[in-house]
Amino acid sequence: MPLEIQTPPGTYCAQIPRDVDFSGVWQNQTSRQILMHPLPTLQLQxxxxxxxxxxxxxLLLAHLGLPTIVSQLLVGILLGPSFIGGNDKFKELMFTIESQEVLGLVATLGYMLLIFTIAVKMxxxxxxxxxxxxxxxxVLSVLAPLVFGLFVESMIEKILKINDLDDNFPxxxxxxxxxxxxxIAKILGDLQILNSELGRLTLSAAxxxxxxxxALTTIVTMSSPDVHISVGQFGFILxxxxxxFFAAFVFRPAMFWIIDQTPKGGQVQEKYICGMMVVVFASGVITHLFGQYALFGPFILGxxxxxxxPLGTALADRLDCITSYVIQPLFVAIAGMRTDFSSLKHKRKLIIIDVLxxxxxxxxxxxxxxxxxVQGQMPVKDSLAFSLLMSSKGIVELATYSFLRDTGRISEATFTVLNMSILLTAIIVPMAVRRLYDSSRKYANYQRRSISFLRPNSELRVLMSIHxxxxxxxxxRLVEAGCPNQEKPVSLxxxxxxxxxxxxxxVFISHRIQTKFNKSFSYSENVTSIFDRYQQIHPEGLSVSAFTAISPPESMHEDICTLALDKRTALIVLPFHQSRSARGRxxxxxxxxxxxxxxxLDRAPCSVGILVDRSHIRRTKKPSFAARKAPATETASASSPQPRVAMIFIGGDDDREALTFAKRMVRGSASASLAVIRLVSKEGDGGLSEWEKILDFEALKEVAKAKQGGGGGEIKVExxxxxxxxxxxxxxxxxxxRVAVDYELIIVGRRNGIVSPQTNGLSEWSEFPELGLVGDLLVSPDLNGGASVLVVQQQKQLT
Structure with missing residues (x-):
């Protein structure tokens, strides 16, 4: 029980908590007694x-695509005085005045940390x-609404006579x-368009x-006559x-010193992180003492x-979890709990003014x-989506409105109206932007960008992504197997x-253009230098261009597809997400x-290949399965430096694309070998239309001639x-x-959604649909093979 201080008549009585925490559930304390201690009360809240x-x-909002701030604000409103919080018993048990002060203090300190984390990332x-x-x-997104809003406010003041209201409407x-x-960065991330063209423009403008x-808020604060600054306006500016000056010329050089003390690729020491946290919280106190907002200090230091x-990433990795999943929900909910609809009673004129x-x-x-x-030639739908995004409201406005309410610059009624405006924009903007903007629209084209539609000796443009x-x-090794030369050049x-x-x-970096900028991204130097050296070894027939994209994982496909579209590539090669040991682990x-x-795979503007690397479990070379079936004169030499390549053909667009790529790999090479293994249905019907069968026959005709020694067109190898x-x-x-053991590289088509007798029963055991049924089977540890697998999907026509 809290202690009651006995005081003489005429004085007040204050309760001081005896213990922050309670003694435990085994001390026979009732729930009401437990909740008299601040810590368990805070935990329960x-x-x-x-x-x-x-x-x-x-349960309600996720399937609508609404951000989490909507549910957090709704919870605050439900727990506030307008609903559950209006019940006196519930309020006395869960949200007493004392507990609300503790909860508010925790939320304020947390928000200070959140602002610091946001500033670090800027x-x-x-x-x-x-x-x-x-x-x-x-600039216009701030000045235009400000000027027009002040004009409307002045007109309202003349018409409705608002001099009797205490709110600071300007x-x-x-x-x-x-x-x-x-x-804006948060909503773009939620919509997964952070690194789209619209997202990048919105972030830059924001x-x-x-x-x-x-800058404008600081100037207004200094010049506002109703703002009390203890040190005076001159002291405030000074x-x-x-x-x-301290942040720019003392604190920032100290941060670079910490970076210099951190080994390349190493972690920042904990003592430096702890020291920075002390300075950050101290800065909030210091800036508050000379009249600035307490958040100003952490923001400037961030x-x-x-x-x-290494430093910004280290801080973000440590603080992101607690700020995103603890501090933000708590702060938003508390702001919602302060929303009181009863304050709107008999305030019709004030409500009209606020809404207007x-x-x-x-x-x-x-x-x-x-x-x-629109003046900048942006499509109308994209322009409207951009305008709505620039008008987004969220936690920053909630914090500002709470500050204005606490300092008496706005009334309870105005605070309630403004909070509801944030709730409505948080609901409307994401739903509207999803309807208006689709980043995959630019990939929808009627131009065929696949290997099958290239001329045999034309340049092959390939985009390879590295994680x-x-x-x-x-x-x-895949590039090497293709034997790039002047007759069949490759742009990589x-x-x-x-x-x-x-x-x-x-961030998106072109390492040919931004050579000076690359020094800030040393962790990408190894990748670019390896391919630069590789190009020096193959000066003829191969050109290499390196890029680095730093973006959220859920929207990295935008970087890949956009680059493929800009460079007009015919093939995108992606690494498989999983690797296994020789024992299948x-x-x-x-x-x-x-x-x-x-x-x-769903959005690419060209063909896509997924490469499964199994070179580390490759078996000792044996005579190939196809070679045992063919005459000895038709096989490549066992001493060939080129990998033995097999292509599994069943039929369809993807198989023809894979076959075309396989033929191009060995075309014009004196040492390459290729085995095409066609799986034919015993039932005589492969589940394909007659037109598909004709196309398959034409694709295989060149290979069959080469096998029979009949002059296989451009294919000069065995x-x-x-x-x-x-x-x-x-x-x-x-x-x-049998095939998986004999070859070093197997190329297959994905054949997604194609039903054929040759694959009947395999779908029940398929673990990776993105590889197709045949590709999934080839990478299975049950096959006990060591061949790498390339699964090819021909360009899909997006609409």
Missing amino acids: LVLIFFFAQAIHL DVKMVLSTGKRATLVG FVTLIVSITPFPV MVGDMGSV YTAMFI LAIPEGP LVLATLGAKIVSCFLVS RPENIPEMM YVLHLIKLSGRALP ILTDDRTVRALNRSV VGYVEEAVKDGQETSRVLK
Whole structure:
């Protein structure tokens, strides 16, 4: 029980908690006694908020594609005085005044940490390199709504006579006009369009707008007559300038010193992280003492920390989880709990004014952004989606409105109306943007970009994506197997994909153009240098261009597909997400890479191949299966430096694409060998139309002639061609089991959705649909083979 201080008559009584925590459930304390201790009360409040927020989101809102801030704000409103919180018994048990103060303090400190984390991920230098259109939109997105909102406010003041109201409406107009970069970055991430063309433009414009908003808010705060600054306006300006000087010329050099102390590829020491946290929280106290917002200090220090690895990434990795999944839900819910609909009673004039100001300001922002983007030749739908994104509202506005409410600049009624405007925009904007903008629309084209439609000796453009250094050797072996030369040149575009961490803006680097910029990304130097050396070894017939994309895993497919579209590639090669040991044990299994591969297969503007590297479990070379079936004169020499390649053919678009790639690999090479193994149904009908059968015959005709020694067109090497009659998937698996042991590389078509007798029964055992039934069977550990597998899907016609 809290102690009651006995005081003389005429004085007050205060309760001081005896213990922060309770003694335990075995001390026979009742639930009411337990909740008199601050710590268990806080823990129970957190559990209540998180449970209801997740329940509402997963059960009601997730399938609508709404962000989590909607469910968090709804939970706060439900627990607030307008609903459950209005029950006196519930309030006395769960949310007493004392417990609300503790909860508010935790949320405020957490929000300070959240603002610091957001600032760490921001790159101020990007503002200087922003394009003209993004800069113009960023400036207009703040000034246009502010000017128009102030004009509407002045007209309302003349018409409705609002001098009797205490609300600071010009300040409200300013806050509604701002363009908060963290909010826009969050919604773009939720919509998975962060690194799309629309996402990049929106982020650049929001960065400019946010910097302008911070400067404008600071100026208004200093000049506002109703703002009390303890040190005076001159002292306020002086101390603010001194703090910015400290951050730029003392704190930032110290951060670079910490980076210099960190070994390349190593982790930042914990003592440095802890020291920075102390300085960050101290900065909030210091800036508050000279009249600035307590959040100003952590925000400026966050901007002073170099984004990205190693320091920015280390801080983001440690703080992202707690800020995103603990602090943000707590802060948003508490802001929602302060929403009181009873404060709107008998406030009709105030409600009308608030609604008009919000609608006028947001309307001006939407119209100005829309007109500028349309003027810049952006499609109408994309322009409207861009305008809505620039008008997004979220946690930054919630924090600002809470601050204005606490300082008395806005009333309870205005706070409630503004909170509801945030809730409505958080619901409307994501749903509208999903309907208006589809990043895959640009990949829909009627131009065939596949290997089958290339001329035999034309340039083959291939995009290879790299996630880890382990992906490089097998990719290079695949290029080597193709024997690039002047007769069949290859343009290779290597894209190194890196997970976005420690920064808010996605980055795309061309290592030929941005050679000076590359020094900031030393972790990508190894990949580019390896392929540069490889090109020096093969100066004729091979050109290599290296790129690095730093973006969220869920939207990396945008980087791959956009680069493939820009470079007009015919084939994208992706590494498989899983690797196994020689005994079949899983070594790596990256689900994000698997999701990425599926997204590329669905959206790619050209053909796609998934390469499964099994070179580390490759068996001792044996005479190939096709070679045993063919005359000895038709096989390549056993001493050939080129890998033995097999192609499994059943029929269909994907198989013909895979066959064309296999033929191109050996065309014009004196040492390459290829075995084409065609699986024919014993039933005589392979499940294909007559037209498909004609196309298959034409594709195989050249190989059959080469096998028979009849002059196989452009194919000058020895080719093995075998037809195997199979009844069902079981017999197919027996054939593939023999083939998997004999070859170093097997090329197959994906054949997704094609039903044929040769694969009957295999779908029940399929583990990786992205590889197709045959590809999935070839990579199965049950086959006990060591051949790498390339699964090819021909370009899909998107509509």
